[in-house]
Amino acid sequence: MACKTPKSKLGRVKAIPVVLALLLATAYPAMAQEPASVPQAVGAAALVHVQARVVAIDAESNSVALRGPRGNVEIVDVNPELADVKKLHVGDIVDIAYKKAVLIGVDKVATSGIRQRIDTQLAQPASGGVVTSARRVEVVATVQKIDRKRHSVTLRGPTRTETLDVAPDVSLAGVKVGDSVRAVFVAAIAASVSRDGAELK
Numbered sequence: 001m002a003c004k005t006p007k008s009k010l011g012r013v014k015a016i017p018v019v020l021a022l023l024l025a026t027a028y029p030a031m032a033q034e035p036a037s038v039p040q041a042v043g044a045a046a047l048v049h050v051q052a053r054v055v056a057i058d059a060e061s062n063s064v065a066l067r068g069p070r071g072n073v074e075i076v077d078v079n080p081e082l083a084d085v086k087k088l089h090v091g092d093i094v095d096i097a098y099k100k101a102v103l104i105g106v107d108k109v110a111t112s113g114i115r116q117r118i119d120t121q122l123a124q125p126a127s128g129g130v131v132t133s134a135r136r137v138e139v140v141a142t143v144q145k146i147d148r149k150r151h152s153v154t155l156r157g158p159t160r161t162e163t164l165d166v167a168p169d170v171s172l173a174g175v176k177v178g179d180s181v182r183a184v185f186v187a188a189i190a191a192s193v194s195r196d197g198a199e200l201k
Contacts, residue, residue, distance in 0.1 A: 047097055047191060054092045057085050061135070063187075064088060066096065072163065074100070077135050078190040083200040094200070097191040103153060103164040105184035106175060109140060135187040143179045146172060155183055 055073060056065035063077045064085050076098050078085055088094070118138045144161060145154035153172065154163045164185050166172060175181060193200045 048100060049095070049097045051093060051095050054088050054090055054094060057088055057090065059086050063135075066094070073160070074188055075160075075162070076188045076190050078193060082190060083193045087200060088195070092195055095192075095194045099189045099191065101162060101164045101185050101188040103166045103170055103183055103185045106153075106170060106172070107182045108175060109180050109182045136184065137187055138182065138184045140180065140182050143175060143177050143181060146175065146177060148172065155181070 050066075050068050052066035052068045052074075054064055055067050058064070061077065062080050062085050063075055065073055065075050067073050076096065139155065139157045141155035141157040143153060144156050145163075147153070151166045151168075152163055153166055153175075154161060164183075
């Protein structure tokens, strides 16, 4: 369910199935086989390997909130066929490989400080006839930081602050810190999750 903005620059979001196809074509299990030092040419999302602490678990969406080595918190979706997050506990230390969340559309809006969030689950065919899914998120948020060198943006939404990689075809021209924006992004996706050296199943 997306906000109705027919004349918005978010018309680009119609390309979401194509972007998702690129993001998910190698999601499971091929991503886990690629070394962390080799960036993958899949949108703006390279595979990241980190050791992180579990700070929250959402069993309904099979996602976890992880605090990384730099203290940042990232929400990562996990394919139920890859791992069951209900087997984790808050405080667990996990080794995880994942693709970071990717911004695929942004448009400045006037909201008077009002923030909102809409999550949509999208099915996408993967290899071997298996259908996997990704979470498309549309959020009205405040821009907190723009890192043009790393092509990333930090947004403060209604429930949390998230740092997103920016897809190559998304322009941040005209967007500055403090702006209210309507942003569309694909949530971070796990490629592998292990605890105490054992893959979580």
